[in-house]
Amino acid sequence: MWRRTVNAKNNNIQKIDKYLKGKLDNKAMHQIEREAQDDPFFTDALDGYEKEGSFSADNFSDLKSRLRKRVAEKQRNKLLLWRIMPVAACLLLMIGAGYWFFAHKQHRLQYANNIPPVTHKAQPEPVAPAATSKGANKITVEKPAYIVKNEPIKKAAPVVDILKKMQRVKVDSNGKIAAKGNENLIARLNAKEFTGGSVREAMKKLPRDIAEKTQVVDNYRDQVAKAAPGTITITGKILDAKTGEALSGTTIGTGGKGLIQADVNGSYKLTVSDTATLSFNEIGYSGQAVKLKPGQKNLDVNLITDGKALSETVIRGYVSRKKEPANGATYIITGKEVQDNPVGNVEQLLQGKVAGINIRNGSKSKNELMSVSGRVTDNYGKAIFGATVYSGSRGVAKTDTNGRYRAMVYKDSLILVSNLGYKTTSFKINPGKSLPDVKLEEQPNRLAEVSIRGYVKRNRDETTGSSYIITRKDKPCKENARFKRRFFKKIAIAEKYVTEHANKDTITISDSKFYRALKFITEHAPSTIKADKAGNVGYSDLKIFELNKSGWLNWYESNKCNNLK
Amino acid sequence: MNFLKSQATIIDLADERLLLAYKQSGDLKTLASFYEKYMHLVYGVCLKYLGNEELSKDAVMQIFEELIDKARRHEIKNFKSWLHVLSRNFCLMQLRSDKKMPTETLPDFMEFTDDTHLYDEQEGDMQLLERCKEKLPSAQKISIQLFYLAEKCYKEIVAETGYTLNEVKSYIQNGKRNLKICVEKNRER
Numbered sequence: 002m003w004r005r006t007v008n009a010k011n012n013n014i015q016k017i018d019k020y021l022k023g024k025l026d027n028k029a030m031h032q033i034e035r036e037a038q039d040d041p042f043f044t045d046a047l048d049g050y051e052k053e054g055s056f057s058a059d060n061f062s063d064l065k066s067r068l069r070k071r072v073a074e075k076q077r078n079k080l081l082l083w084r085i086m087p088v089a090a091c092l093l094l095m096i097g098a099g100y101w102f103f104a105h106k107q108h109r110l111q112y113a114n115n116i117p118p119v120t121h122k123a124q125p126e127p128v129a130p131a132a133t134s135k136g137a138n139k140i141t142v143e144k145p146a147y148i149v150k151n152e153p154i155k156k157a158a159p160v161v162d163i164l165k166k167m168q169r170v171k172v173d174s175n176g177k178i179a180a181k182g183n184e185n186l187i188a189r190l191n192a193k194e195f196t197g198g199s200v201r202e203a204m205k206k207l208p209r210d211i212a213e214k215t216q217v218v219d220n221y222r223d224q225v226a227k228a229a230p231g232t233i234t235i236t237g238k239i240l241d242a243k244t245g246e247a248l249s250g251t252t253i254g255t256g257g258k259g260l261i262q263a264d265v266n267g268s269y270k271l272t273v274s275d276t277a278t279l280s281f282n283e284i285g286y287s288g289q290a291v292k293l294k295p296g297q298k299n300l301d302v303n304l305i306t307d308g309k310a311l312s313e314t315v316i317r318g319y320v321s322r323k324k325e326p327a328n329g330a331t332y333i334i335t336g337k338e339v340q341d342n343p344v345g346n347v348e349q350l351l352q353g354k355v356a357g358i359n360i361r362n363g364s365k366s367k368n369e370l371m372s373v374s375g376r377v378t379d380n381y382g383k384a385i386f387g388a389t390v391y392s393g394s395r396g397v398a399k400t401d402t403n404g405r406y407r408a409m410v411y412k413d414s415l416i417l418v419s420n421l422g423y424k425t426t427s428f429k430i431n432p433g434k435s436l437p438d439v440k441l442e443e444q445p446n447r448l449a450e451v452s453i454r455g456y457v458k459r460n461r462d463e464t465t466g467s468s469y470i471i472t473r474k475d476k477p478c479k480e481n482a483r484f485k486r487r488f489f490k491k492i493a494i495a496e497k498y499v500t501e502h503a504n505k506d507t508i509t510i511s512d513s514k515f516y517r518a519l520k521f522i523t524e525h526a527p528s529t530i531k532a533d534k535a536g537n538v539g540y541s542d543l544k545i546f547e548l549n550k551s552g553w554l555n556w557y558e559s560n561k562c563n564n565l566k
Numbered sequence: 567m568n569f570l571k572s573q574a575t576i577i578d579l580a581d582e583r584l585l586l587a588y589k590q591s592g593d594l595k596t597l598a599s600f601y602e603k604y605m606h607l608v609y610g611v612c613l614k615y616l617g618n619e620e621l622s623k624d625a626v627m628q629i630f631e632e633l634i635d636k637a638r639r640h641e642i643k644n645f646k647s648w649l650h651v652l653s654r655n656f657c658l659m660q661l662r663s664d665k666k667m668p669t670e671t672l673p674d675f676m677e678f679t680d681d682t683h684l685y686d687e688q689e690g691d692m693q694l695l696e697r698c699k700e701k702l703p704s705a706q707k708i709s710i711q712l713f714y715l716a717e718k719c720y721k722e723i724v725a726e727t728g729y730t731l732n733e734v735k736s737y738i739q740n741g742k743r744n745l746k747i748c749v750e751k752n753r754e755r
Contacts, residue, residue, distance in 0.1 A: 034720055041650065042607050042647065046608075046610025
């Protein structure tokens with residue numbers, strides 16, 4: 002299966018490459034294009050290759066080998082696990098007994114209280130078939146209470162190395178193991194306990210996989226050895242994605258906090274929690290955030306230039322400079338311009354005065370931050386998963402599988418909820434209402450992902466897909482007051498008729514005034530209620546009207562600045 | 567009529583079986599075997615959005631990591647289109663995670679073709695299709711005619727009509743959509 006599909010794909014890939022280089026005949030080209038027309042995935046991919054100009058087989062085989070390597074990693078672990086099962090069985094070990102602990106009971110209890118339970122974080126371990134291995138016990142991996150996690154130990158390191166990493170466990174040069182100063186301990190693996198001395202020799206050869214699952218317990222079956230805290234030292238290099246040049250001075254951090262900066266060679270080294278997400282930020286480049294994988298020790302990052310913020314603007318209170326050495330853009334604000342502004346600091350003073358400088362006023366905004374949460378559903382009340390919630394132009398949250406989201410937003414910002422295939426809905430937060438639930442109206446013809454821009458000026462020609470330009474209230478917007486009056490009046494007329502007829506089972510309204518109102522609305526806004534030529538308007542219930550109405554209102558909100566007539 | 571059907575919606579039974587096998591065994595090799603089948607597509611999508619070979623390769627591997635987990639947890643009906651959406655979302659998230667939105671991410675043409683069962687071959691449909699075709703704007707009609715019936719490739723169509731390549735592509739795409747809407751609407755009556 003594996004080989005067959007791969008071979009078939011290889012042919013395909015060569016064909017694609019030829020297509021991109023224009024080496025195919027017309028018939029074959031048509032075939033590829035036809036395939037792309039039928040398959041949006043392929044269309045997308047083809048767009049990608051075309052952007053790059055070619056699709057080299059090298060790239061693909063590189064990918065293939067990376068994938069295989071990734072799979073082999075896991076596979077080998079599994080094989081090892083099975084090969085050493087017999088060894089493991091005899092050696093699930095440790096060293097029993099301990100009168101000793103009676104004497105130290107008090108101490109032990111105290112100790113136990115201090116240990117937070119550490120849960121097993123590893124990838125779900127595949128359960129391999131056990132039938133063929135001779136006489137091996139079928140082992141199901143239970144969750145150990147304490148393990149050694151992500152410690153920098155070589156793959157095939159003997160278990161002593163791991164044990165040494167466990168707190169309060171000592172391994173001497175003879176391989177004697179002692180926990181908390183006492184040699185009499187029990188080892189537990191897969192809920193089985195092992196005591197006695199023979200394990201000691203075997204332990205030296207025990208590979209890491211097994212050792213990680215070994216618990217050291219005392220006579221009360223309490224954990225004695227504590228897992229090393231889940232930190233990891235990670236190293237890596239930061240490069241420019243295009244040129245491959247090292248980027249020195251890139252800020253690396255976690256959780257929004259910068260921790261260190263890369264050195265002149267673009268290298269960095271830092272110790273963080275093993276579940277951390279590292280962020281990489283450099284002026285002139287798009288930032289990147291990468292979540293660490295279990296066991297990851299090296300993380301190289303390629304950053305892309307964003308071409309926008311090429312230099313940081315430094316605001317100086319008062320600096321006298323010679324005219325010549327100033328090589329950045331200098332803007333001089335005279336006292337006259339700012340004297341009437343009762344502001345507290347230089348930044349506020351500059352706000353809105355200098356073109357191209359964005360001033361974010363941290364402290365002030367913080368006060369206006371509020372937490373909102375709610376649920377995003379479609380018109381039928383079904384949760385929408387993965388919808389994006391924006392505050393202004395910034396994505397702040399995604400909905401979970403239940404359609405729920407929680408986000409911190411600025412009190413006065415416009416909140417937008419967007420998902421592919423649905424109409425983007427916007428609203429302002431109502432301070433009295435803490436749970437803004439959002440219903441998104443389906444919009445099947447909204448095929449392309451739309452990026453929402455706060456306020457963007459573009460040439461018309463450049464726009465290749467559909468884009469919504471959402472204008473903020475404070476930007477100039479010419480609303481056509483006459484249209485607005487008319488549009489809302491027509492909605493009111495329609496609503497009046499509908500409510501009057503709402504108590505009947507099937508509603509058919511055949512009234513010219515209602516028909517005219519609906520005709521006007523549907524000529525402009527999208528609607529599922531339509532009037533037929535005879536002037537009959539049929540629809541099934543009030544709910545549908547309500548949905549349509551909110552759709553119309555939304556339509557008006559997003560189009561009101563488009564010079565409606 | 568055939569061309570109104572979408573390939574993407576034809577469920578590959580082999581995929582379904584492999585996916586089930588993976589769910590049961592958790593064997594990465596199984597997962598990798600059918601991921602590899604689509605890897606060149608995932609890579610292409612990444613190229614499209616991220617626009618950089620190295621980044622795209624990284625993304626392909628990261629998407630596989632996501633898949634390891636997600637393929638187990640989600641009920642997947644149609645693996646191929648699901649993977650398409652997953653890949654695209656991943657790339658878009660990647661782009662969004664840089665606070666600044668890149669300005670070049672608007673996809674030109676993207677169509678999610680839906681249910682195919684509407685398009686069972688029927689005698690009447692061919693006539694219907696002909697009628698609908700006549701109603702298309704002429705540029706779309708010509709492009710559709712040349713692409714689907716004369717089986718010409720884009721290059722030839724460009725040469726014959728003088729439209730640009732992008733125009734041809736969008737005429738075909740839009741024409742196809744219009745045809746579909748037209749056929750659907752008329753069949754209901």
